Amino acid sequence: MRDISIEGVGSVSGGEYNKISIEGVGSISDDIKAVEIYIEGVFNCNGRIESDFISCEGVATMNEAIRANRIDISGVMTLKEANLEAKTINCEGVIKSNAEISADKTVVDGCIKAAEIVGDEVIISHTPGRASRGIRKLFGISSENLSSIGLIEATTIRINDAKVKIVNGENITIGEYCEVDDIDCTGKLLIHPRAKVGRITGVTAEYSEEI
Incomplete structure (x- = not known):
């Protein structure tokens, strides 16, 4: 195979x-398979990718x-x-997905706007300075909630500073400044007092600032 x-x-x-x-x-219009793909410029892909x-x-x-x-x-x-x-997905930048x-494991320390995230472990947090205000505005991510997701479904879920419609999982931690409409938990549910949560089903939540 060639480079x-x-x-x-x-x-x-x-x-x-x-x-x-x-x-x-660069652009791609057909399906490709590659051992490694590095994108440092601007890339538009109209084919399927396996790597x-x-x-x-x-x-x-x-x-x-x-x-x-x-x-x-x-x-x-x-x-x-x-x-x-x-x-494995590691994001310190911006992901926007429809x-x-x-x-298996998704770790976001930046901004994500997605319809659905599913897997075994999902961790969403934010380190100040990871993604600029301009980038967030460009991709429709508000400064109040740096990440916005329709559904998160995983065994282990830990989120901070995110707005989510539905969270389904076994062990769930909802950190400060989160907004969640519905939670269905089958294991342990921890919620920060500064999080806003709507309906909870499955278990009784524990509230703590030590999360």
Whole structure:
């Protein structure tokens, strides 16, 4: 398998690759398989992607399904009706998805706006300075709630500073400044006093500032 690198403006043909590097402006119109994909520039993809590892430090727009073992995002990734499936997702940048994000473990320390996140473990937090106010505004993420999700469903869920419609899980921790409409918990439920929670089913919640 061969390597391909785009430093100016170019496109990648469909097929199998060892390493794909996008440092300029690149596009793909067919399905690809690659061991590694590095996005440091601007990338637009209209084909399905299968990869062991994807790193996005630039701006990527995905219009078809993505499947990978590991995905690291410190830039901006937009998924337009494209499902994202991985074993591990680490995001310190911005994810915007209109479809399903599925991973064994999803860790977000930035901003995420998604329809659904499902998996075994979901952790959403925010470190000041990770994503600028301008980026949040550009992608429709308010400063009051840095992350906005329709549904989170996982065995273990821990969220801070997020607005979520429905949270379903076994062990759930709702941190400060969260807003959650509905929670269904089958194990242990911890809620910070500064979180706003609507309906709770399954268990009785414990309230603590030590979370």
